[in-house]
Amino acid sequence: MIRTFRIFRFDPEKDQEPSYREYQVECPKGSTVLDALNEIKWRQDGTLSYRRSCRHGICGSCAMTINGKNNLACESQVETLKGVIWVEPLRSFPIIKDLIVDMEPFYERLKAVKPYFIAGTPPTDKERLQSPEQRKLLDGSYECILCGCCTSSCPSYWADKDFLGPAALLKAYRFVFDSRDEGTQERLVILDNKHGLWRCHTIFNCAEACPKGLNPTWAIGKLKQKVIREKF
């Protein structure tokens, strides 16, 4: 079936202002939005720019806004989208070119929460033990592919660019609730401020946006409880 795509275009070397361009694309059953973008780039307009890599929802490169909703282009079946299909970059991230946004600020926020394993106690020559129940606490956080859909759809992030954002907070959760990690105190100090945990107003946008079905809002709630418990 032939579908119409209305795509956000901006070339910093040429354009003062962004604009939209329409393309007609033949989309056989099973086509994803990424397939359609490839079709445009390879047959109609080589200047269209976007990131893509694994094309099966695990690398997170092709996060964008599709019909107003943040998603991975590779995971969006064209068939499920109605009318003209609007394709725009992730919201509130600086735009580099067309659908490509600057992810650096996003990574910088991530780095702020010490997104790495901290354990001073030297390990034995085998694995540290961790029970399946302890390990289960990490389910729903370690799967994050850092695509940025959540942070881009978070109204608190739109309002406060210093807010750590749901992805970074989810990463913090992944370490705070890891029974083997010993960095909890350092991290809680970083999280416990007005640009940290307390900027989240529990709007659930992030959970709705996450293409991997994760729930940063819930994780942020757990971290808030933890901070309160440790403080008082």
Added chain:
Amino acid sequence: MEFHRHDVVIVGAGLAGLFAGLYTSREFDTAVVSKVYPIRSHSGAAQGGCAASLGNMMEDRWEWHMYDTVRGSDYLGDQDAQEIVCREAPLVIYECEHLGVPFSRTPEGKISQRPFGGHFSDFGKGPQKRACHAADRTGHVQLHTLYETCVKQDVRFYSEFFTLQLIFAENGACRGIVAWDLRRGGMHVFHAKAVLLATGGYARAWKVTSNSHANTGDGLSLVLRSGLPLEDMEFVQFHPTGLYPSGILVTEGARGEGGYLLNDKAERFMERYAPQKMELAPRDVVSRSIQTEIDEGRGIGGKNFVHLDVRHLGEAKIMEALPQIHELALKFTGVDCLKEPIPILPTAHYSMGGIPTNTQTQVLKNSAGDIVEGLFAAGECACVSTHGANRLGTNSTLECCVFGRRAGISMLKYLREDPCLPDLPQDAADQSIERVEGLLESKGSESAAQIREILQSTMTEKMGIFRREETMKECLAKIKELQERYKKIGLQDRGRVFNTELMEAIELGSMLDFVEPIVVGAIARKESRGAHFRKDYPKRDDQNWLKHTLAWKEGDSIRLDFKPVVITRFQPEERKY
């Protein structure tokens, strides 16, 4: 143009590159250059697991793992390298755990392990649980953990930089690279004492592939263009179940849980090919069976796919044991596998060959084993050779960890000797500048996308699971033709900022380079071994072909040489499962 100085430059931020960076950054200034953000590297796609004889579920020994690996490789693997991989496997898995990898756990709290094809206990006898895993996201957790640890250690990342060229000093030592900054547009010269290539797989040269768009074999092209050889390029693994038409991977688990393969006549055709093991026969056998059905016109509706049917398992079982498969089929083909069978076909998956190295990961320049000073390679782009003619599942992420780590240690040792760093030749980047500017200004009439499409379908049709002299020669002629057409391509995008059309054109150039040794090597190898199956020579021929292929690009053609296989513990025997 900008200049940078680091002790070590690592090209590639997958498991292999990051493991190396972890080691070198402990003592030396380390830069990692990657054309995608590190966590977008294809290693993150690995699902099944990472092999190691921890023996957490049942008795296991590295010797058993080695025997399986040797046999799996159809005796073309170098046993010194295979011994290292299997011996060091527990060590790297424990190291991953110590870095924080969230492995799944046994009730006692140890790392959980599960069975995988080709892995057995007691020298090929019983079943074995050897694959360490984190649910079915093993590569994802390993990649993220290594990246996080590198961040902790202040490794300098140059993300979205495309490496175009290796720099050599007058004495032939490798002393840096030239890379194009994709984001800002601009040439960068990286001056270094040691360079590691860890650029990953290259199955993007096929139309139907499980690989990411980024897997275009740039590292191989860098090596070929530097006048150095590639090893065993003819060995390419096809996984039996890729989603039709894209080739996105459906894991072995779907058949493990009881999924059937059906042809157009609704026959469970595996009865004809492997009546004992049926759908659970080894990968190469199942792939060949599916392809035979398709070739003989029994694909669904005469098309080039068959069905993988899991409906009979029932909704409860599918949603509990195969939720990913359900999601994959739905999201990527629009098929709900509760109601419809999944269309599948074999998919180009993994490449056993690559840049020849010794077990210290030093790059080799000839069959005598002479090394290129300052140049190292590890991971899927390298060939040490752990996998010989055929890789076992879960042995690749393992190889990336073991040899990525070894590369780090090797480079540390080399740097401690403080190799001299001569001034860069003035013209170090000229060749790259000429190439990029040439492409940006090109007004040719050929389209890179079109050439790529022809290349990919030619490789899928003529360099697939079954090979024949005649069709391979047609393939070679086509490649030659495409190489000529490539010289006349023109781009629509002439900008410098994030010019992905330019990037794709350069990637196509890489693919056109490394496919040639694949075909030339395969035509020369007149036998069938592992993943290399020739209808005109269906038998393995140890007498003449128990040897590795080395291929150089010389002028307009490929020159071949051969070197013996290292055999230490296990003598070649017939491979029966």
